[in-house]
Amino acid sequence: MSAVPFLDVQSISKYFGGVRACDDVSFHVDRGEIVSIIGPNGAGKSTLFSCITGFHSVDKGRVFFKGQDITNQKPHTIAKLGVVRTFQIVQVISDMTVLENVMTGGFLRHSRVADVRSHAEEMLAFTGLTDKRNHNALELSISDKKRLEVSMSLAMKPELLMLDESMAGLTRVELREMIALIRKVRANGVTVLVVEHVMEAVMELSDRVIVLNTGRKIVEGPPKEVVANPEVIRAYLGERYNAVRK
Amino acid sequence: MEQLVQQLVNGVLIGLVYSLLAIGLTLVWGVMNVLNFAHGDFLMIGMFLSYWLYTLAGIDPLFSIPINAVALFLMGLFIYRFIISKVMKGPGLAQLVVTFGISIFISNFAALIWTPNFRSIDHTLLSGTWDISGIKLSIPKFVSSIGSILTSFGVFWFLKNTRTGKAILAVEMDREAALIMGINTERINSLSFAIGSALVGVAGALLATYYYIYPFVGGTFGLVCFCIVALGGFGSIEGAFIAGILVGVVQTLGGYIFAPSYKLAIVFAMYLITVWIRPQGLRG
Amino acid sequence: MGMHTISGKKLAAGGALLTLLIILPLVSSSFGQHVMIITFMFAMCGVAWNVMGGYAGMFSFGQVAFFGIGAYTSSFLVLTFHLSPWIGLVAGGVISALLAAAIGYPCSKLRGHYFAIASIAFAEIVRIVFTNWDMVGAAEGLTLPMVKESLTHFMFHSSKLPYYYIMLLFLLLAVAVCYWVSTSKMGYYFRAIKESHEIAEVLGVNVVRYRLFAIMISAFLTSMAGTFYAQYILYIDPESVMIMPISVQIVLVAMLGGANTVLGPVVGAAILIPLSEYSRAWLGYKGTGVDMILYGTLITLISMYQPAGVWGAITNLMRRGK
Numbered sequence: 001m002s003a004v005p006f007l008d009v010q011s012i013s014k015y016f017g018g019v020r021a022c023d024d025v026s027f028h029v030d031r032g033e034i035v036s037i038i039g040p041n042g043a044g045k046s047t048l049f050s051c052i053t054g055f056h057s058v059d060k061g062r063v064f065f066k067g068q069d070i071t072n073q074k075p076h077t078i079a080k081l082g083v084v085r086t087f088q089i090v091q092v093i094s095d096m097t098v099l100e101n102v103m104t105g106g107f108l109r110h111s112r113v114a115d116v117r118s119h120a121e122e123m124l125a126f127t128g129l130t131d132k133r134n135h136n137a138l139e140l141s142i143s144d145k146k147r148l149e150v151s152m153s154l155a156m157k158p159e160l161l162m163l164d165e166s167m168a169g170l171t172r173v174e175l176r177e178m179i180a181l182i183r184k185v186r187a188n189g190v191t192v193l194v195v196e197h198v199m200e201a202v203m204e205l206s207d208r209v210i211v212l213n214t215g216r217k218i219v220e221g222p223p224k225e226v227v228a229n230p231e232v233i234r235a236y237l238g239e240r241y242n243a244v245r246k
Numbered sequence: 247m248e249q250l251v252q253q254l255v256n257g258v259l260i261g262l263v264y265s266l267l268a269i270g271l272t273l274v275w276g277v278m279n280v281l282n283f284a285h286g287d288f289l290m291i292g293m294f295l296s297y298w299l300y301t302l303a304g305i306d307p308l309f310s311i312p313i314n315a316v317a318l319f320l321m322g323l324f325i326y327r328f329i330i331s332k333v334m335k336g337p338g339l340a341q342l343v344v345t346f347g348i349s350i351f352i353s354n355f356a357a358l359i360w361t362p363n364f365r366s367i368d369h370t371l372l373s374g375t376w377d378i379s380g381i382k383l384s385i386p387k388f389v390s391s392i393g394s395i396l397t398s399f400g401v402f403w404f405l406k407n408t409r410t411g412k413a414i415l416a417v418e419m420d421r422e423a424a425l426i427m428g429i430n431t432e433r434i435n436s437l438s439f440a441i442g443s444a445l446v447g448v449a450g451a452l453l454a455t456y457y458y459i460y461p462f463v464g465g466t467f468g469l470v471c472f473c474i475v476a477l478g479g480f481g482s483i484e485g486a487f488i489a490g491i492l493v494g495v496v497q498t499l500g501g502y503i504f505a506p507s508y509k510l511a512i513v514f515a516m517y518l519i520t521v522w523i524r525p526q527g528l529r530g
Numbered sequence: 531m532g533m534h535t536i537s538g539k540k541l542a543a544g545g546a547l548l549t550l551l552i553i554l555p556l557v558s559s560s561f562g563q564h565v566m567i568i569t570f571m572f573a574m575c576g577v578a579w580n581v582m583g584g585y586a587g588m589f590s591f592g593q594v595a596f597f598g599i600g601a602y603t604s605s606f607l608v609l610t611f612h613l614s615p616w617i618g619l620v621a622g623g624v625i626s627a628l629l630a631a632a633i634g635y636p637c638s639k640l641r642g643h644y645f646a647i648a649s650i651a652f653a654e655i656v657r658i659v660f661t662n663w664d665m666v667g668a669a670e671g672l673t674l675p676m677v678k679e680s681l682t683h684f685m686f687h688s689s690k691l692p693y694y695y696i697m698l699l700f701l702l703l704a705v706a707v708c709y710w711v712s713t714s715k716m717g718y719y720f721r722a723i724k725e726s727h728e729i730a731e732v733l734g735v736n737v738v739r740y741r742l743f744a745i746m747i748s749a750f751l752t753s754m755a756g757t758f759y760a761q762y763i764l765y766i767d768p769e770s771v772m773i774m775p776i777s778v779q780i781v782l783v784a785m786l787g788g789a790n791t792v793l794g795p796v797v798g799a800a801i802l803i804p805l806s807e808y809s810r811a812w813l814g815y816k817g818t819g820v821d822m823i824l825y826g827t828l829i830t831l832i833s834m835y836q837p838a839g840v841w842g843a844i845t846n847l848m849r850r851g852k
């Protein structure tokens with residue numbers, strides 16, 4: 001008897017006019033895993049995220065979360081069910097403080113303002129932003145903004161956290177901090193699915209890696225295997241490189 | 247049936263003038279994201295300019311077109327440089343409201359110095375009516391429409407074929423990219439605002455040949471113009487052109503079929519229904 | 531930003547101000563009282579506008595529609611069914627809120643300029659309909675009969691004072707509602723929506739539903755002000771309660787004061803309304819519109835040099851002074 005997959009993505013296809021942004025993509029994520037989705041630019045990774053979380057409607061296929069069909073549901077409904085995503089370009093609420101930003105996420109789970117506030121303070125402590133709690137959100141550096149984004153997401157008590165390129169634009173030191181934070185998030189019981197370009201993070205964090213190219217899934221497996229796979233190399237570097245190598 | 251065709255013709259004629267007005271407004275919006283609430287009042291200034299040129303110097307409105315264009319161009323330049331540019335960095339609300347202030351100022355100042363009375367130009371060079379198998383075609387209206395079409399296509403040509411025109415289109419498409427490419431976006435801003443105003447000046451001269459002229463005439467034209475621009479899709483020049491004609495026709499036909507007093511309501515309803523179905527307008 | 535608990539200092543200042551407002555009309559001329567009443571009325575509309583505009587980012591330039599519907603509903607019910615204006619007050623508010631939801635729902639995806647123009651289109655349609663609707667007097671409007679002075683009749687002849695205190699109470703109610711909204715879940719969600727629909731959805735906000743909340747609250751409060759106006763002036767017609775300049779005035783009041791603060795519109799009204807009322811009284815009587823020229827100039831200057839509003843400037847000064 002096989003357990004119902006935590007996240008089950010079945011044959012998702014999404015077309016924009018003639019362009020196949022996602023083409024028959026299937027994969028699953030088990031509870032407690034950290035899974036990375038990689039692929040060259042335009043491979044359809046962010047579109048896939050949007051399809052799973054209700055920001056785009058799917059043209060074909062289904063998405064199941066904990067056995068429940070969440071295909072084409074509204075984003076806020078899916079969020080309430082426990083699937084939370086971030087966007088490639090970090091978004092925070094401008095005329096609020098860091099604390100207020102996190103509280104906004106927290107209102108998904110609590111009603112009383114006092115409860116929301118104390119929970120938000122906990123999240124800020126978790127991500128290390130406590131001493132910046134009264135700063136205006138726009139004043140933060142990129143890396144702090146990303147941590148704020150994670151705090152906001154955590155305040156929503158997700159079971160599955162989907163991060164879209166959370167490592168982009170970080171310095172080496174900030175990268176290590178972010179990797180540590182994601183590990184901490186998983187250790188606290190949150191399953192993590194990321195779209196990522198920064199290979200260092202992918203190699204270190206992932207239990208499994210899924211590779212997309214031009215909307216299709218081409219390879220799936222443990223990081224070391226995937227990276228050595230000739231098809232993956234060809235996808236990233238192009239046919240000419242492969243020809244030269246031969 | 248004949249009446250219906252007549253109204254259709256009238257609608258197209260006024261619609262073409264609307265198109266010209268709308269192009270000026272949408273150009274400004276596309277380039278700098280400012281909705282000029284004083285647009286209708288610029289039109290009023292244009293109309294009055296033609297009126298005074300005719301009354302005091304005997305210049306037929308058709309010949310006042312170039313004068314209007316230049317005068318309103320300069321006025322637009324002035325207003326952009328000394329007022330609008332100052333609010334560009336501020337909140338969006340300030341940009342919306344500053345043009346309201348300009349609108350109230352201009353219309354009431356005009357009422358002060360010219361009195362609120364209605365004026366009209368009675369004898370223009372090309373006046374009268376043609377009768378084409380029962381359909382009456384007012385010559386001034388017809389000439390205005392031709393003038394509108396010529397000017398509109400002149401603007402299209404300018405934007406697509408001159409260096410400055412292409413720069414304007416570039417800024418419209420992607421401001422930051424244009425900046426990186428070395429385009430002086432501030433200069434493009436003031437130029438676009440000035441060109442938009444010049445177009446309104448031309449429309450004013452054309453309208454003055456048959457429409458009544460008074461300080462508050464801008465109000466309704468302005469509102470209809472916003473609807474047209476939004477309907478066409480903010481920033482789309484083709485959209486503004488098409489929507490202008492569409493609104494002219496709907497307004498005239500609607501007024502004929504239902505009741506003249508509901509003409510405007512029908513235009514507004516048309517706007518609402520269009521953006522409900524297609525939030526970005528026809529070509530946005 | 532109105533989100534922290536009220537300090538003792540602020541409470542004391544508020545109390546002093548309130549006392550002043552209670553005493554002030556007793557020492558003012560009739561015209562002075564009138565100016566203050568109109569000030570409170572626009573302040574209330576400005577506060578109501580803030581709920582959907584300043585907080586949720588939906589810049590409505592069509593609030594006059596709800597103002598007018600409030601005025602017409604209560605007046606119609608008084609004239610036709612002899613119902614107390616207080617019932618009309620609630621009825622008008624409910625009708626306005628429902629209409630706001632009906633229009634707001636299809637407009638759920640509209641933002642910025644598109645929304646602003648939709649609000650203008652809506653308000654103009656309402657005005658044109660009422661101008662042609664015989665049941666409510668078409669262009670001639672409705673005149674309320676003078677009845678025996680009483681609170682239930684919402685009518686007072688001998689003095690403006692009762693009107694003053696009632697309007698002040700309405701304003702306090704609006705301020706209380708706005709404050710409650712700003713510090714509650716709704717307020718946080720509104721701000722998220724204002725930032726972007728996307729980020730609001732990401733945070734689990736039902737954007738459509740919360741936008742409707744904002745619009746309905748705003749419409750109800752604005753409608754109350756309209757009913758008050760009808761009972762105060764006793765004559766309403768589309769040209770006095772449904773025209774766009776009123777909508778613009780409301781936005782200005784909120785913007786001048788500070789578009790996303792609770793008390794901003796009150797400050798804005800306190801500056802703008804006496805200015806326009808007194809300049810109309812002194813300069814406008816000749817019909818020359820000099821007062822409007824001044825008004826237009828003022829609006830332009832404010833937008834250029836103090837777009838964050840006076841309240842914003844004051845709080846900035848206070849913050850820097852600390």
